Amino acid sequence: MDLEQQLCLGSHLSVAGGAWKAVDEAISLELSSLQIFTKNASRWVQKPIDPKDVARFAERRAEWGSGPVISHTSYLINLGSPKDELFEKSRAALLDELERAALLQLDGVVQHPGAHVGSGVEAAIARIAEGARQVIDEAPLGPKLILENTAGAGSTIGRSFEELASLVEQIDRPDRIGICLDTCHLFASGYELRTQKGYAETMAQLEKNLDLSLVVAWHLNDSRGDLGSNLDRHEHIGTGMIGTEGFRLLLADERFFGIPKILETAKEDDWDQTNLRVLRELAP
Numbered sequence: 001m002d003l004e005q006q007l008c009l010g011s012h013l014s015v016a017g018g019a020w021k022a023v024d025e026a027i028s029l030e031l032s033s034l035q036i037f038t039k040n041a042s043r044w045v046q047k048p049i050d051p052k053d054v055a056r057f058a059e060r061r062a063e064w065g066s067g068p069v070i071s072h073t074s075y076l077i078n079l080g081s082p083k084d085e086l087f088e089k090s091r092a093a094l095l096d097e098l099e100r101a102a103l104l105q106l107d108g109v110v111q112h113p114g115a116h117v118g119s120g121v122e123a124a125i126a127r128i129a130e131g132a133r134q135v136i137d138e139a140p141l142g143p144k145l146i147l148e149n150t151a152g153a154g155s156t157i158g159r160s161f162e163e164l165a166s167l168v169e170q171i172d173r174p175d176r177i178g179i180c181l182d183t184c185h186l187f188a189s190g191y192e193l194r195t196q197k198g199y200a201e202t203m204a205q206l207e208k209n210l211d212l213s214l215v216v217a218w219h220l221n222d223s224r225g226d227l228g229s230n231l232d233r234h235e236h237i238g239t240g241m242i243g244t245e246g247f248r249l250l251l252a253d254e255r256f257f258g259i260p261k262i263l264e265t266a267k268e269d270d271w272d273q274t275n276l277r278v279l280r281e282l283a284p
């Protein structure tokens, strides 16, 4: 594995004009992984992907020749909802996301587990697990359903490794499931990353609760909010409350070599180039 493959740096890039456009940008940024939306993230229903776009995406991806591509689901989906109508709508939408990802031959679909909106953590975990299992059983083989940890804002589920472990256990489809860890969300939900000792304790907690082979993606975002603030606000690498040291420790951690590490920071003013340069400088 060369250094770039080891780092596996990527970014969430725009698909305006077609999913293949994101691959072109990944090539120009010299990325080794990529995250996209396969539909408008704030709409429930959208027309199917044009087969011409599927072909063009595959062509551009072959030219890129690089690593994993994952998608991120719509923000509207909430499998934890106690309301049957929203639960059903969410289930259908998640299935659609997995079908779109399979069509584009993506490696996985990142999903925020959901929110209990008053029904309580345990009830929501059971509900999310039931919905996710049904969706997995109906979805085409291929892309994994990747559950992302949350910052712990509101009634969101997935703020701790324990909650993620309960979800994985209750979904009971370990081969079809992955975990995505977002550095901003980890830190905001109370996991220290800024010091060698704090980072080691966080990773020990992770390993105590989850099989490391489940961790198939990282989101690299600095955090506007402080440790335990539960604030889900991403900052550019090194400019937030985490600072550069946490990212240096993560990039040097061989347990995560070759795992996609994707920026979800604001894109204006060529910030991706700056963030990527900072990360490459921090790399071992």
Ligand SMILES: [Zn+2]
Residues within 6 Å of the ligand: 148, 182, 219, 264
């Ligand atoms: Zn994220």
